[in-house]
Amino acid sequence: MTNPESQVIAERQLCGLVNGMAGQIAEHLRRRAARLGLTAPQAAALRELTGPMTMRELAERLSCEPSNATFVVDKLEKQALIERRPHPSDRRAKQLVLTPDGAALRERLLGLLSEDSPLAGLTHKEQDALRGLLERAISPPR
Numbered sequence: 165m166t167n168p169e170s171q172v173i174a175e176r177q178l179c180g181l182v183n184g185m186a187g188q189i190a191e192h193l194r195r196r197a198a199r200l201g202l203t204a205p206q207a208a209a210l211r212e213l214t215g216p217m218t219m220r221e222l223a224e225r226l227s228c229e230p231s232n233a234t235f236v237v238d239k240l241e242k243q244a245l246i247e248r249r250p251h252p253s254d255r256r257a258k259q260l261v262l263t264p265d266g267a268a269l270r271e272r273l274l275g276l277l278s279e280d281s282p283l284a285g286l287t288h289k290e291q292d293a294l295r296g297l298l299e300r301a302i303s304p305p306r
Contacts (some may be wrong), residue, residue: 182298188282189195196276205236210245211277216259218251225302245269 190204197207205226212225223233236262240246245266251257262270278284283291 165168185282186234192280192282194279195271196279199276200273202269202273203236203239205232206240207273209233209236210262210266213246213260213262213266213270216249216261218257218259222260240266 173301191278193211194204197204197258200207202210208220208226217225219230219233219237222237226233226236237246237248241248244263247261247263248258249261251259283294286294
């Protein structure tokens with residue numbers, strides 16, 4: 165049986181590792197984005213735009229407020245990388261859609277992000293296991 169103090173130490177160490185990993189991933193994204201003339205938030209938005217989605221959906225994927233996502237999307241729209249289109253089932257909403265140039269840039273970005281990724285040292289099986297553990301850790305308690 166573990167004592168409470170050792171549990172606190174273990175949790176602190178785990179939090180440090182997760183923060184360190186997040187920092188490495190963020191720095192990797194920033195460097196790869198800069199090679200394409202993008203900011204890290206713009207690159208993250210392009211990475212997360214896997215298909216048409218609303219601003220709210222993109223903000224959830226980016227873990228930010230919709231107003232912050234709007235700022236990023238406005239910049240991408242000015243660069244003709246994203247378009248806002250009417251939502252097919254909700255007249256009040258718009259969908260974000262990559263333009264052909266945006267889709268091409270997204271593919272280049274994904275290729276760059278896979279180079280020397282901070283997670284490259286893990287096998288696909290290990291990455292799947294880590295994903296599962298992190299999903300469990302961040303899901304709301306039942």
